Amino acid sequence: MSQKIKTKHIGIVGCSAEGAALCYTTLCTQAPKLMGPHAHPEVSMHTHSLADYVTCLEAADLDGVAALMHSSAEKLIGMGADLLICPDNTIHQALGLIRERISVPWLHIAEVVTLEAKRLGYQQPGILGTRWLVESSVYPNALEGQGLRWQKPNPVQTNLMSDIIMDELVCGTFNESSTSQLIDIIDDLKDRDCDAVILGCTELPLVLNDDNSLLPTLNSNRLLAEAALRAALN
Numbered sequence: 001m002s003q004k005i006k007t008k009h010i011g012i013v014g015c016s017a018e019g020a021a022l023c024y025t026t027l028c029t030q031a032p033k034l035m036g037p038h039a040h041p042e043v044s045m046h047t048h049s050l051a052d053y054v055t056c057l058e059a060a061d062l063d064g065v066a067a068l069m070h071s072s073a074e075k076l077i078g079m080g081a082d083l084l085i086c087p088d089n090t091i092h093q094a095l096g097l098i099r100e101r102i103s104v105p106w107l108h109i110a111e112v113v114t115l116e117a118k119r120l121g122y123q124q125p126g127i128l129g130t131r132w133l134v135e136s137s138v139y140p141n142a143l144e145g146q147g148l149r150w151q152k153p154n155p156v157q158t159n160l161m162s163d164i165i166m167d168e169l170v171c172g173t174f175n176e177s178s179t180s181q182l183i184d185i186i187d188d189l190k191d192r193d194c195d196a197v198i199l200g201c202t203e204l205p206l207v208l209n210d211d212n213s214l215l216p217t218l219n220s221n222r223l224l225a226e227a228a229l230r231a232a233l234n
Helices: 016-032 050-058 062-078 091-097 109-119 138-145 156-166 176-191 219-233
Strands: 010-014 043-047 083-087 127-129 197-198 218-219
Touching: 010 016, 010 062, 016 043, 016 138, 016 219, 043 062, 050 062, 050 091, 062 083, 062 091, 083 219, 091 138, 109 138, 109 197, 109 219, 127 138, 127 176, 156 176, 197 219, 218 219
Parallel strands: 010 043, 010 083, 127 197, 197 218
Antiparallel strands: none
């Protein structure tokens, strides 16, 4: 029998079901490449109701978002988590309010994605996501901190994309017409000299990928899961 690899216990602070489930699945399916057949680190997840997060976001109540995230974090630490991740780009707006108060490392999704963009040599990614994310400083701060430029969709495109995410993708509804509209937004970013596109909503990889995008995609969900695996094995 092979010796069991010792890893850190990963805690997932969930928000939307589809994004959290995809992150968990990615962790468990990518881990065997590093750990051997069927192996993955211990993983725990806690989620508050998505409705609670949406209420706070619609009211621009980042303190409320932070309180929900902190509550999940403390529950996960109580379960033994040594490392935290949140597979929801939008609510990372509030992570800075609590990150220093958390007793275990918490990987920041935008920092992970930005480092990968820089490693791959991209200079100006486009940012996709909900309107709360696109209009926030989550990715601009991370990208500019690494000397990268960025673009975002125009307001009409942003509202359309946000509606598709919140009314369809987070509910597990996938319409070809909506996917085509998202692809059109990527095409426009390409025309504005973007050299990659950040899938800054963790449900977007369910419908967008390198096969149907004219720009290379930076899958925030997968990149965060892979970073968590590396950290858990370190």
